[in-house]
Amino acid sequence: MKTFYSEAHRGHAGHFELAGGRLVPCFEKPVRAEYVRARVEEVGLGPVLAPKSWSLDAAARVHDAGYLDFLGRAWDMWAAEGNHTTALAMTWPVRGLRNDIVPTSIEAMLGYYSMDAGAGFMPGTYAAIRGSLDCALTAAECVAGGEAAAFALCRPPGHHAGSAFMGGYCFINNASVAAQWLRDNGAARVAILDVDYHHGNGTQEIFYARGDVLVCNIHGDPNTEYPFFLGHVDETGTGAGEGANANYPLPFGTDFESWGAALDHACGRIEAFGADVVVVSLGVDTFERDPISHFKLTSADYPKIGARIAKLGRPTLFVFEGGYAVDEIGINAVGVLTGFEGR
């Protein structure tokens, strides 16, 4: 399969995040995409191609227009106030505060449009966001054009980004934009299968009231795992989307035996749903040595994930999400793809 990769991601570097009461260098760093790309080339998965440039039209189908506009202006507004380090929010509009007025200062807008201090801007961040989006859309176009599968090597990732907020290293929800683009270009029913360790809260939020896009998430229990405030089993969709959202929260220490059972169940949902296309939010932070996660998948398990998804027999778009054990990130991520291809 083809891999789409944009060099623009490299400029999104050196950013910090708030964790454990400290500001620490982000685990989400450029080497992640570089190692995955190197592994793609090492195993000869297929060509690594630069994506086409896309406008924001497709993104605007699932994201708030004001939010997208903010993403393009955030760093410049931050720098204009004399800041040189990572642009991070400091206050959030939680319950008891208003969400109906978009504030005008950059400090306030960062909070208004985010869920945490884990999606920080550096000078090259916006170009990286756009390059990542370009990868997702170009790969989606491939799949819509008849290829069995394609790999969008997105960085930054996307699945925590909601319709109008960033968070958890994510800005534009690449998988959601791609799923919507596929809907708008011939697919009547799209399934999103999120196998990242963390619940894809943004993806769920975006499609929660939609019956045409099934969202399945296998992830760490939100009672103890980021993003904490979404991802429970009783979240089954609303309105026209009732029944089109499935969560599989799993406890600390889950190994492939239990994890694979959840995957089997989710695949059954996708078959019953009759998806025309499958979009996989491909995170490999389920790995046993991931520094911020607590599942126990081994490198030998990732090809099995790909093989199980291949059994669905549907055009499949892989969109890269998380994974922070960088030494094995290439082996694990590309393992899913070679497993999908049956080799």
Added chain:
Amino acid sequence: MKTFYSEAHRGHAGHFELAGGRLVPCFEKPVRAEYVRARVEEVGLGPVLAPKSWSLDAAARVHDAGYLDFLGRAWDMWAAEGNHTTALAMTWPVRGLRNDIVPTSIEAMLGYYSMDAGAGFMPGTYAAIRGSLDCALTAAECVAGGEAAAFALCRPPGHHAGSAFMGGYCFINNASVAAQWLRDNGAARVAILDVDYHHGNGTQEIFYARGDVLVCNIHGDPNTEYPFFLGHVDETGTGAGEGANANYPLPFGTDFESWGAALDHACGRIEAFGADVVVVSLGVDTFERDPISHFKLTSADYPKIGARIAKLGRPTLFVFEGGYAVDEIGINAVGVLTGFEGR
């Protein structure tokens, strides 16, 4: 008038907050209360007394029980995970995320029960919170007992704390708890006048649907000033509270001429409301040299504030809130009190 002061505040020290994309030592530090206390003694305002110890019953009248329980356990839960630095949240339940499930891990609970990373726990924080509450209630008891005025030298401050969240250096909303206690102990109508530079969002949230407690706030425009997401003029109360909330957001650079006009208007509201008691959330970060604020009040203006409040002719409880220009914090805060006493 009597001043109530608890030494327990000193243990709430060395905490950091997120500001400008950095973790910086909090501007809210022990010397603030020490300098105010020293000035109280220097001008001979009256005795400085230790407060009585109070249970959480009065606080539970305006705060969520789970939240109060969390405050008592937060540091120990944080330390049990091997943390030594300030306990700070990292993710918040904004729109699109759930607020109906209280998570179980400390990282998640810190986010669930906060609006920012500006109310951090250190080992001595909870004792300081309780000491601050004790000051507010003991001073309220004084006023209810017939004294014309009393000063609760509270630290940490309280006006940003909502019914179920902390933020902006605040944990328990001392002024709100005191106002409720006054309601429960003979006052039919209570007015809260918040003159801190920042909007007292917690106080507003707590009483927003109540017609028996008038809340008036004079503060920096929330479009550009913390707490950003509350404090607009169209927030006039709801239900039984309709008309019992008044906001006076003012722009950068406001001097006493404009600020005093807002105070006059607020005092008119308090008179019309027929308050039996006035609770003043006394912040002095309106000062021209405050390091985090943008009004232009001078030290000569603070006695005028006290004199204007005295003209209301009602029993008055002063509850200390913000103010970060520490060199002048005593002169300014105590200036309001001596102005009130007409000397």
